[in-house]
Amino acid sequence: MTLFPRLRVSAYVICADGDGRLLLSRWIGYEDGPQWSLAGGGLDPVEDPRQGALREVFEETGYVVELDALLGVDTEHFVSHRHVPGGYDGVDVHAVRIVYRGHVVGGELTHEVGGTSDLAAWLTREELAAEPAVSLVKAGLTLYDDGDGVPVAPHEPRPALPGGVRVEQRVAAYGTGPDGDTAGALLVHGADPADAVRAEFRTQHGRDVTVGRPRDASSSVEPLGDDAVRWTVRLDYDVS
Structure with missing residues (x-):
């Protein structure tokens, strides 16, 4: 079997409100249907993880957030048979997921339209336990419960690349x-x-x-x- 290697680096933010509810985004899923996930997603080319985390949360939930701490990194290595380039039998995915803790400072709850998520919501852990969720949710909450994490310094956003630039x-x-x-x-x-x-x-x-x-x-x-x-x-x- 010939596999295409794909590296995917993503960043997520766990925010909780005063009642202990968690801000989550619902991934549209595949044949299994939608599943809840942490708010966040894949980094754009040359994006810093902090920058990508804030952008993704805003796109998926409508909220402006600030990062409080780096909680940890979760990795997954698997073979996928989706979005396979021509000439290959599958995709060898190396997923590196960076997880932050943060808090909301502005915006309002807004569902993403035309993206990879379709709903955003504040859910209690009890409500979440009764819903389908991706494995990242459990991994992220384990990191969240494991301590305060490491404080995150402010970061100036990096400009996007002009078109036509190849990224290694x-x-x-x-x-x-x-x-x-x-x-x-x-x-x-x-x-x-x-x-x-x-x-x-x-x-x-x-x-x-x-x-x-x-x-x-x-x-x-x-x-x-x-x-x-x-x-x-x-x-x-x-x-x-």
Whole structure:
């Protein structure tokens, strides 16, 4: 079987109101029908994760939000038989999902039209438990319940690319220990970032480490010529 490798980096925000209800977006789904998801989605080319998270939440829910903390990163590696390019038997998907905690500062609840979601709503956990939901919801709420996360610094939006520019997309994962030692590398397709950091510490420093929650998710853009750029999303972890 010949598979087309596809890297998808996305960002999501978990917001709760004063009654503990969660802001969610309903993905339109496939044959199984709609399913609830965290508000957020795939990054646009060269977008910073923070920028993409805020844009996606506004598009799917109508709310303007501010980010409070980076909660964690969830990854999934699977084979899909949807949107398969010609000449391939399937798509080898490497999904890297960055999850933030945030709060609403403006806007009003508005359903997305013509996108990949059709409803937005504030749901209690009890209401959510009775509804179909994608696996990211459980993974994201586990991160949400696991602590306050790492505060997020404000970020200036990066301008969109002009048309016709080719984007080479990559993800890198690095870890820093209490003594300042750092190790990391670009992710091999399908690799888990925390596993990659552990392997690089073993290779570069000759010791095993425990990888904690990520402390930063950022991105950089490097020109490769007149019609191409290299866009790298970097995940930084604390290790012990």
